[in-house]
Amino acid sequence: MNKKTTTTIALCILCAIFTLNSCKNSDKKVDEKTGEKEIEKTVYASDVIPFFDDWKLVLGNGANVGIANNFEDKDFFYTANDSDGDWVVFKAPNAGSTHGTSNNTRTELAQTKKWYPKTANDKLTATLKVMNVSSTGDARVAASHAVVVGQIHSADKHENEPLKIFYKKFPGHTKGSVFWHYEINTEGEDNSGRWDYSSAVWGNDFSVVGETADTYPEEPKDGIALGEAFSYEVEVKDGIMTLNFTSEGHETKTFTKNLLVSEYTTKADIPEQTQKLFVPIGQDGVERKDAYAGEGCFFKLGAYNQTNGKSPEVNKNWCSGAETHGGDIEKQYADGNYAEVWFKTGSISVSENAVSNDGYFNKNDNVK
Template sequence: MKNKTNISFINFSIPGLLFLFFVTLLPLNSCKDESKESKKEEKGFSKIEYPSDVIPFFNKWNLILGDGSNAGVAEKFKKEDFFYTENDDKNNWVVFKAPNSGDTHGTSNNTRTELAQLKKWYPKTANDKLSATLKVMNVSTTGDARVAASYSVVVGQIHSADGHENEPLKIFYKKFPGHTKGSVFWNYEINTAGDDNSKRWDYSTPVWGYDFSKVGESPDTYPEEPTDGIALGEEFSYEIKVLDGVMSLTFTSKSNKTKTFSKNLLESEYFEKSSTPKQTQNLFVPIGQDGVERKNAYANEGCFFKLGCYNQTNGKSPEVNMNWCSGAETHGGDIQKQYADGSYAEVWFKTGSIFVSDAAVSNEEYFTKND
């Protein structure tokens, strides 16, 4: 007689099997997450909390936030929605973010989360330098395409602390909606002769892609996409150096040729009406901004660097100024609604360095006057 072997089966219900399956997976997923966090800890990513832990130069600056407040020296400081850190699994970054509308700083129409140098220097005796590596993550997706400032953000500046407080340098990134690549360009603002600064204008020079003057023919039509532009999320670097009255600029990226420029800050080329560039005649003169520059340009004025996210898109009507008033969506100043629909600018900085010459002096008077 053959022996019979009895095999008994456990009768699991379908819900029971699913429960057992997920319980089995949980430890595996947990191990995977712990392993990922462990790798981040090895690289030091998880220890980064403050922007000053990423770029150790914040003792040289005052920080203005996108809600209009002055945060002062931003050592061991962060602010949700405006100034904080991110990691892209390769590097730590400092995030500067500003909506299209909110409380603004000084007399500007535009919001900013931006650093302003604590010291000022005079171009004639300067030996000062600022460099940075960054990527623009968002520019406003709303605005009027006829307005030159729409869809743009300023990521670096030289600003005058005296006189009209004009700007010999603004470095822009601009990308039209629907385009993959945007443009990088820099603007020089004349230091207007006389007491009336309302006739000031900018002259724009392209780095990669278009300059400031490239606009749409109607509020929602756009020019062709630039072939040599920079995409959102693509790194590029700039270096600004002012030595013995000359501003030197260098721009680098992996996808485009390195570009260099220079501009004399002590002698103007725009001190006569006849020297007004054609770009200015087309863009600024029609709206009454047709001034001339003082012969010695910025020679007698203290200047300082700025770095961050100075959103150039705003909700002001283009009827006020067809170059600077974007008519963009602002949701009545509701910041979270603006962030939700792309009506903001966001810039990430990976590195930054500043060299301040011994000739630089305190910029406290500028901050007192403008705060």
């Protein structure tokens, strides 16, 4: 073997070693204290908030991935870090595959057990900040530019929702509104007349909308900005739902609602807000006298995007006519047509009377 060949072989070996080391280095970070290289580990949502044994996770593409310990999906569910530490990110586009009978996408946790309001002693808490709501949508539609960040859902009969916690912010505004909804548990077999009643926490309630498709009401003075943290606590005990909302620099708000006795059993009981929003589109039902008594209920938490691409002509309260790019998620994310919510903390207390919620999951997405 001549000298030239030997030199060439040696150079090839050195290049191979350098390339191999470079590949290894890309998977490592340097410990500042020891100077040693370490394998960089993924921080999972279950590392940040260790309560995922109590939930199943639905993604913004309609898939239910089950219990989400040591799980991430870079499109919908992952972790992020800022000056306040680690957060769990829930992200949902304006359009994609939806879950159950909903028109809207969600990346959301659903409780694996259900409990009955009369015997309940169950609690959900969370600290979060909303980072984005849809950049488009008809301003006359109450659900435009909104996301639901926490729920109580019925697992039985109509599967209605005694609680939805909303955040909503119009384009061009610095501050948005936090409000909560009670949906009636409609009397009878026909649920088409169901409606929500909205209560403001900070800012406006659901009923404050634009005069035209692209004009907006006055910005709320006591609202919550994108990226501003707030907390909620939801407790159901002996049939009474108690809600507490806190945020630094804002007045703490507390609400109570009886889930066993209805306030809306006759047409005369329908409140003025509902008369304006829902009655004109035929949603004028009444509630059964015992409200949600006898129905299994469960908590939900995450980003349930309330903005969609359906025409407002279908339903002027819930169909936003927003941009969806034909369901192309990458394009929706690129121009702000999505909801994104970061959770810092969360906890759930489950009573001894809670039972399996498998029936709900099997019915809606065949996940056991």
